[in-house]
Amino acid sequence: MKSLKKKRRIQVIALASVALVVSTGxxxxxxxxxxxxxxxxxxxMAEPPQPSEVFRIGGLVEEGSIIRGQGETVQFVVTDGxxxxxxxxxxVLxxxxxxxxxxxxxxxxxxxxFQASEILAKHDETYMPKEVVDALKEQGVYKEPGES
Structure with a gap:
């Protein structure tokens, strides 16, 4: 009788483990x-991603680089220094x-x-996304707000 309970417990634990692995997958x-x-x-630029890979890019919009094309098409250059x-x-930007x-x-x-499907801009004069700040600091270009 005890071996039947023990066997049943092992089966339930094994089934739960398999279900956990399948659901995680x-x-x-x-x-x-x-x-x-x-x-x-x-x-x-150092390691160009595959054309099928979707990712986010961030930085500063280069001065004088915004070119408005036909309709709603806009081209510009983004830099991290x-x-x-x-x-x-x-x-619409x-x-x-x-x-x-x-x-x-x-x-x-x-x-x-970079063919963008979505563009996000800062929401006030001091905010900049953390990823962009980190990338600019890495390049030595970032200045804290209020610095000259």
Whole structure:
């Protein structure tokens, strides 16, 4: 009688373990496209990602680089002080998007141009995304707000 209870317990534990492994695998599979890694322009130029890879890029919009094309297409260059990456975006830009201001874009790097599907801009004069600040500090370009 005791061996039957022990056998049943082992079967339940084994079944629960298998269910846990399968559910973890399914969650990982479902999230594979939902994770966007952040890269600075220097990282993109050093190791260009595959055209199918979706990631985030951030930095400062270079002065004099904004070119408005046909319709809602805009081209500009984003930099972290060490490297610059051309960006192409079709859509409505945020109101606070401007030259020498921080931005983060989501998209992919195709044929030497970052094709953005989304552009985010800072929301006030002092805010800049942490990833962008870290990338600019790494390049020695970042200045704290209020510094000259």
């Amino acid at each position: 399914l969650i990982g599979y479902a999230m594979r496209d939902g994770i966007n890694f952040f890269r600075s322009p220097s990282q993109v 060490g490297a610059s990456v051309p960006v192409s975006y079709t859509g 945020p109101d606070l998007f401007a030259e020498n201001q921080g931005m983060v874009g989501t998209g992919s790097y195709v044929n030497g141009v």
